[in-house]
Amino acid sequence: MKRLLILLPFFLIGCTPDTTKIQNELEHYQYTKAVDQSTEQDVMNAPARLMVQLEQALASYRLQDVMTIAKKIERLPLEDEDTVRERAVAIRLSADALLRDVARLEATYTIDRSVLDTGHSQENFDGQGTVTVDFDDEQSLIATLTYHDFGLPDASRQGTESVRFDPDLSARVPLSEGIVSYAFNRSTLKITYEGPGGKRIYYMKQEKK
Amino acid sequence: MERCSLCGTPLKAQDTACSHCQHPVIAKNRLRTSSASESKGPNKRYPIVWLIGVGLVVLLALGSWYWFAPTKMTQVDNPSNVQPLALSEWSDEETAYNQTYSEDRPPTSYDVLKFVRQYTQTIPELVTYSRQNDSYETFAAIQFATLGVFKSEFSSLQALAEVSDSPVPPTPYTINFDQFRSTGAVFEVETTEMYKIGVTENQFVTYAVHYTVRLHTDHLQITNVMRKEVGA
Numbered sequence: 001m002k003r004l005l006i007l008l009p010f011f012l013i014g015c016t017p018d019t020t021k022i023q024n025e026l027e028h029y030q031y032t033k034a035v036d037q038s039t040e041q042d043v044m045n046a047p048a049r050l051m052v053q054l055e056q057a058l059a060s061y062r063l064q065d066v067m068t069i070a071k072k073i074e075r076l077p078l079e080d081e082d083t084v085r086e087r088a089v090a091i092r093l094s095a096d097a098l099l100r101d102v103a104r105l106e107a108t109y110t111i112d113r114s115v116l117d118t119g120h121s122q123e124n125f126d127g128q129g130t131v132t133v134d135f136d137d138e139q140s141l142i143a144t145l146t147y148h149d150f151g152l153p154d155a156s157r158q159g160t161e162s163v164r165f166d167p168d169l170s171a172r173v174p175l176s177e178g179i180v181s182y183a184f185n186r187s188t189l190k191i192t193y194e195g196p197g198g199k200r201i202y203y204m205k206q207e208k209k
Numbered sequence: 210m211e212r213c214s215l216c217g218t219p220l221k222a223q224d225t226a227c228s229h230c231q232h233p234v235i236a237k238n239r240l241r242t243s244s245a246s247e248s249k250g251p252n253k254r255y256p257i258v259w260l261i262g263v264g265l266v267v268l269l270a271l272g273s274w275y276w277f278a279p280t281k282m283t284q285v286d287n288p289s290n291v292q293p294l295a296l297s298e299w300s301d302e303e304t305a306y307n308q309t310y311s312e313d314r315p316p317t318s319y320d321v322l323k324f325v326r327q328y329t330q331t332i333p334e335l336v337t338y339s340r341q342n343d344s345y346e347t348f349a350a351i352q353f354a355t356l357g358v359f360k361s362e363f364s365s366l367q368a369l370a371e372v373s374d375s376p377v378p379p380t381p382y383t384i385n386f387d388q389f390r391s392t393g394a395v396f397e398v399e400t401t402e403m404y405k406i407g408v409t410e411n412q413f414v415t416y417a418v419h420y421t422v423r424l425h426t427d428h429l430q431i432t433n434v435m436r437k438e439v440g441a
Contacts, residue, residue: 092286173377175378
């Protein structure tokens, strides 16, 4: 019995999570490991769990969720210079900047000029129509493109298409014999149809709102 | 000493009239007061000039604070003036499969998510695999996973394989990370993945997927995938 009593503190030390290790994992952005090695009673368990959720939202490009979770983390009683807090702020700022870009890009675009690039030569052609761009309410970079008599006069395009954009606001949609790529730059949209005959490039600008 | 303006007799300070000729001193006082007030005129302007000067300095100080100091929003929401993440840090600008790690530089939890996300981009190509004509090495998916995973994925992605040679081949549409945890050196990632299989609306295949990812020597590798089609 005496021996057990003597050994009890060592057992307790063994059961206590190593806070230095958890802090080290947080500083290396290993949030799942910090959760794995801590218990719910640990001070840094809740921030680590929220950081896992925040990174899941960011990796899924669910920007509105990113904003909500990051603000939750920022409200936790953490030091201003705490790495968890700083990472949450950095992620929120990134998402916020992208959300503002997305809001600015929702518009109707008209053709500024259209170019046929055959690989050997470039020539202008008469492209026509407009494209209206609306991003989804969940703010996950999915845009609905509505075509109004868009493209070549004898083969114009109507209807809608859902396109998933990357965070750099570009997208590529493969076709059986080619690819369509979309790229926003400031207030312009470039749509490129690339196939065996070359590239048809539409340089589009926003209609004034 | 002041003297009587009429007779020149010296005057005392309290005299109201000359002690010699009784000429009132008040006239002289008035004169002196008025001349004094005239001479004090410019002095009175000093506080105004002074106030204008101070005002300008304050305005300059406020202006430079407004210009150089962090905004109120930044101060409240970003007290340590953190910068946003670079796009390459969280998007797929940089390839994840060839990243190497060590004890000093272990993979971050976001590295694992990015790795899985980039693997899903290889799936439309993976489903075009032909046992007769292709070798595994030519498929990007093999760089993310073990051979066993490649084979199991090929057999569980039949819905996508059936439309792989259609005019509009399948493309990754959304990947949602539902669960993410680690146990020791193993990462468990659960996702819901949607692949677009046509140009019109609602032409999708959706999968619920459970990935097991490990750090294999110095790089990440998917060692097991459980994929279940949950809707089309």
